[in-house]
Amino acid sequence: MSVSGVLYTAFRDLILPPASLLVLFALGFLIRKKFPRLSQILCVGSVSILFAISTDLGACLLGNPLENLEPPLRSAQGTGAQAIVVLTAGRVVDAPEYGGKDIPDYIGLARMRYTARLHRESSLPVLVTGGFGEQYGNDDSLAEIMASALEQDFSTPVRWKETDSVNTAQNAELSAKILLPAGVSRVLLITDAMHMHRAKLAFQQQGLQVVAAPTMFLNEYDLRWSCLVPTMGSLRRSYYAIYEWMGLILYKLSKAPQANAKIT
Incomplete structure (x- = not known):
């Protein structure tokens, strides 16, 4: 991979969870003596958010609104597509x-x-x-x-x-x-x-x-106790959803997204 590709991938992964939350936790830990109140907020907040987005409920709350923006196609017939x-x-x-x-x-x-x-x-x-x-x-x-x-x-x-x-x-x-x-x-x-x-x-x-x-509609769920159990699969879906929300926001903010946005 090219140097620019490596740098972009590293930056993208750093600002998305879980890396960004781990950075906030580390920052909170480092300032615990000088700023104990802020340290507590950063440490507890980052762990709480990481827990939430690692659950099926958290992943569905992030991903379901995105999936509902475009309904599934019922048939390829009669669409007029070429x-x-x-x-x-x-x-x-x-x-x-x-x-x-x-x-x-x-x-x-x-x-x-x-x-x-x-x-x-x-x-x-x-x-x-x-x-x-x-x-x-x-x-x-x-x-x-x-x-x-x-x-x-x-x-x-x-x-x-x-x-x-x-x-x-x-x-x-x-x-x-x-x-x-x-x-x-x-x-x-x-x-x-x-x-x-x-x-x-x-x-x-x-x-x-x-x-x-x-x-790949991934975010339909039933409310039950297992929705609150952290799993890697749920964290992966949350990562994808946050990534897409960021991309959509960048698109909305940009009049020329093809020139400015680098979210793929």
């Missing part, structure tokens, strides 16, 4: 069971499965968007990795691959440059439910009509 656009996610590097090739991560896998389903329903051509090839020291972009998996493992042909984008805004900008000249102005857009609203705004900003096709 193509399917799927956003890549991450990668598993040097997967041994695939002969040492990079493969899509579990987030990308869920998006690919839904892409295959909607393609079977509609027979619409597919565009895959996502770069990051050079940052991993190889020539395989996320789009190329996902396209290969779609074609080989899901029997879903990919017509277009956008291989240069590094964030959601660029996914939209560079995909539009491929689709609009090809006569495609209305698309089915596939990404995670928590990410969908921000992605939809970005693609609409580029002049595309978007039919939201969210997948």
Whole structure:
């Protein structure tokens, strides 16, 4: 990964929980003698927040409003869409069971499965968007990795691959440059439910009509005692939700998000 990529990733992870909360706790501990009251607030507050977002209840309270911004797509039929656009996610590097090739991560896998389903329903051509090839020291972009998996493992042909984008805004900008000249102005857009609203705004900003096709609704819950038990899965979902809230706020504040926002 490039130096800029490493610095951005480090900064992003530092300002998001749990790292940011651990920093606040450490700061509170260091000032405990000079500022005991402030120290208590920082230490107790950071631990309390970390506990809350590590529970299923906390994760759902953060993620459910994001998922409710775009309802699930009931059918690919009758939408008027001319193509399917799927956003890549991450990668598993040097997967041994695939002969040492990079493969899509579990987030990308869920998006690919839904892409295959909607393609079977509609027979619409597919565009895959996502770069990051050079940052991993190889020539395989996320789009190329996902396209290969779609074609080989899901029997879903990919017509277009956008291989240069590094964030959601660029996914939209560079995909539009491929689709609009090809006569495609209305698309089915596939990404995670928590990410969908921000992605939809970005693609609409580029002049595309978007039919939201969210997948991976993770934040439905029943109120029971287990909702208050901290788990790594809940903390991971809270991290994702906070990440998306920050990205959405940056988008709303920026008149040119594709130039300014770096949340992917």
